[in-house]
Amino acid sequence: MEDYNMDSFTTIMDLPDDCLVFIFKRLINECDREAFGLTCSRWLDIRNQNQLSLRFDCSLTCFKNPLSRAPHRIGTYELHRVLKRFQNIRSLSLSGCTELPDSSLKLLECLGSRLRALYLDCCWQITDEGLRFVASGCQLLKFISLYRCDITDVGLEILAKSCLDLEDVNLTHCMHITDHGIKCLVQNCIHLYGIRISNCGGIMGVGFRGCSQTFAYLEAESCRFESEGIKGMVSGGGLEYLNISNLNWSIRGHGLSTIGEGYAKNLRVLNMRLCRMVRDESIAVIATGCPSLVEWHLALCPEIRVNGWESIAMNCHNLERLHVNRCRNLCERGLLALKNGCRKLSVLYISGCPQISIIALELFRLARGDIIKEEESFEIGPHWECRWNQRIFLE
CATH class of the missing domain: 3.80.10.10 (Ribonuclease Inhibitor)
Structure with missing residues (x-):
């Protein structure tokens, strides 16, 4: 029987450190990474250095x-x-x-x-x-x-x-954060991409004035913005995602029109859910001034009437997702305008609209396909959420 020289065999322990690092970095499961470090002191050092x-x-x-x-x-x-x-x-x-x-x-x-x-x-x-x-x-x-x-x-x-x-x-x-703190951020951090300030009652929005073009993401639910604050938020010209849902009633009349007055041409996702005071005039200005809109959340905006819906249908040529749940003044004429316009619309969230009959919904389906979703969606811009949550900066 042939004798084997055990010294001639190479084992995993003979691998150089760079090979072990290569292996460790491809272990996705955390239990596997922990087991890797428990093998021996050398492997533990590799794990510690590459965690x-x-x-x-x-x-x-x-x-x-x-x-x-x-x-x-x-x-x-x-x-x-x-x-x-x-x-x-x-x-x-x-x-x-x-x-x-x-x-x-x-x-x-x-x-x-x-x-x-x-x-x-x-x-x-x-x-x-x-x-x-x-x-x-x-x-x-x-x-x-x-x-x-x-x-x-x-x-x-x-x-x-x-x-x-x-x-x-x-x-x-x-x-305890106010516009002064926001101003310090936007003036010093010139690469600022996104801020979340939801439920920050001390921020009126004016601190955003002069923000850079890199500023693209703002999550500002349940805040108390003023008209000048809204203008400040979009003043950089780079904003692509804006959530101002459940906006405090301090903004009345045409206050939200400033979103569409020339600064938000790159805006792609706009969440105005529960903005109860927004009216047709503001909707028309936004629809005209934000040609890049892909998704618009208008659920529970009861004051939008025929002229508002017709403005959306006429001007929002890139709109793909529209939320109109429980908009009590959306009537069949408004739905007809949406059916004939918004040619890229692929999802329409609609429920709880008392002026819309079952027949009108079926006619919409016949003309545009099965794009109606009757359940209310609280998710908006899922690709943006993913982009925010995955920015872990491990490079």
Whole structure:
């Protein structure tokens, strides 16, 4: 029987580090990545050096991450341990760490230089002092989420003047932020792409005046904008997605017409759901001045009448998705105009319109195909949502 020399065999342990890195980066499942690091100290080092994102399992987070088996209460010690271990991470999520103090973020001054994305959602103890540490140590930051954080314009100004590469900022439910903080962002962060300011009652919109052409995404549900604020939001000319649903009634008459007065020619998705005071005159100006509109949400806008619907049919040549649920003044004449116009329309969400008969709906189907969806859709611009949520900046 032939003898085999075991020394002549090559095993996986003989692979060079770059090959092991190649293997690790193609492990999508987090359990597999954890098992990779448990093989031996060498493989653990490779995993630690190539781990690009980290998320803690905290009491308010919905997802479980096997890589971070940390206690529910994250403190300075636990954070220091993981930051020292994973020194090349680009995305760090501390969302749900409700008891994390400002002092813990001081670690980012020396360990946050590689971070591109930072999530601090529901970190209720984080204040302007914590943002000072972030601004000092994370100057290459591109995305930050501060949902429900107790910050003010002071902290936002410090952040904006240090993190000049910021592109996406989430300020949803940050009740102490005003137009001054927004102004600091748009003036200092010239690459700013998107902002979320839903339920920020202190923002009137004027802080957006002079925003750059890169500013394309604004989520501003349940805000209290003024007419000048609306003009400020679209003043950069690059806005492509705008959500002003459930707009406070402070804007009356033709206040929303400013959207269509020449600044929003690139606007593709517009959500005006529950804007109860919008009328035909404003609809006509927007329909004429926003020729790129692909999706328009007008559900629960009761004051739009025949002239408004006819303006949409006549001018919105690129419109593909239209939401008209529970528009009580949409009549059969208005539906007829939509049927004969909007030749690219592929989805019409319509229900709860008392002036529209079943016969009128069937005639619409016969003429345009089965594009009617009778259930109300609360999703608008899903491709934009995906674009926002996937900007993790791990490059």
